[in-house]
Amino acid sequence: MPDMAGKVVLVTGGARGQGAEEVRRLAGRGAHAIAGDVRAADAAELAGSVEGPGSASAIALDVAAEDSWRQAAEEIRARFGRLDGLVNNAGVAAAGTVSGTSFETWRDVMRVNLDGVFLGLKxxxxxxxxxxxxxxxxIGSGVALVGYHTAAYAASKWGVRSLTRSAALEFAHRGVRVNAVHPGLVETPMTTSNPAQFDAMVQATPWGRAADVGEIAEVVLFLLSDAAGFITGADIPVDGGFASGGLAKRIAESTGALTSPPG
Incomplete structure (x- = not known):
């Protein structure tokens, strides 16, 4: 179990969902977790509800706005005097293909998913x-490890892979490790709101189920901890085998070449 005692960690998109779980678990392992979110009131409510031995606070942060990042970094330096970790978790999704995606949607996705990560690193x-x-x-995505039809979302997450390597190379000599976590299907209110799509993704996952947010958070905490001290510039899939060949799995099962996965 990763020990995060005494560390100060900023989690973007920390008010809800995956980010909120990371905030809770960081505080539960002794860190001070900062929930950074455009939903400042929700972030503050979460911070007030976490249980120790660590603690949490909230900060208003629009990841797509550089001025917001500057202010957040200055506030963290002034308040805590340090920052030991960052989770670039904030993200948005868009389902359109190349032909079905407007340029406005493309830019909206890139501003949050790619610009936000760049600004956080910077x-x-x-x-x-x-x-x-x-x-x-x-936080990348399993779709960044395969070809996928969601043009803007997939491209933004492929970009996160490249930025991760660039930053890992740049900051290695300064003692900063940078890695990417690529979740597959995670069970959340958003993913389960479309049952047909959710079921199709489960069928394409060799492990035969979706992850829960805690399974992703545990990998994130490990990478932030000293136990991962020799890991940097890495892509870590947490996807139940999706990137290893989800389509191949479906074909093989339909022909009887594979037995059903564990339920």
């Missing part, structure tokens, strides 16, 4: 380095 990695080193976990 403004937080130097602060982490000045604090004696630490780690960043960028």
């Amino acid at each position: 403004h937080c990695c130097p602060l982490i380095a000045d604090s004696g080193g630490g780690a960043v976990a960028n």
Whole structure:
């Protein structure tokens, strides 16, 4: 179990869903978790509800706005004097193909999913380095490990892979590790709102089920911890085997070449 005692970690998109679970678990392992979110009131409510031995606070943060990042970094430096970790978790989804995606939608997705990660790295990695080193976990997606039809979303997450490597190379000599976590299907209110799509994704997952947010959060905490001290620039899939060949699995099962996966 990763020990995060005494570490200060910023989680973007930390008010709800995956980010909120990361905030809870960081505080539960002794860290001070900062929930950064455009939903400042929701982030503050979450921060007030977490259980120790660590603690949590909230900060207003629009990941697509550089001024917001500058202000957040300055506030963290002034309030805590350090930053040991960053989780670039904030993201949005869009289901359109190339032909079915407007340029406005394309830019909206890129602003949050790619610009947001770039700005987080740009403004937080130097602060982490000045604090004696630490780690960043960028939240990508299983669709960044395969070909996928969702043009804007998939492209943004492929971009996260490249940014992860660029930052890992740049900040290695300053003691900052940068890795990417690529979740597959995760059971959330958003993913289960479309039962047909959810079921299709389960069928394409060799492990035969969706992940829960805690399974993703545990990998994130490991990468932020000292136990992962020799891991940087890596892509870590947490996808039940989706990237290893979900389509091949469906074909093989339909022909009887594979037995049903564990339920």
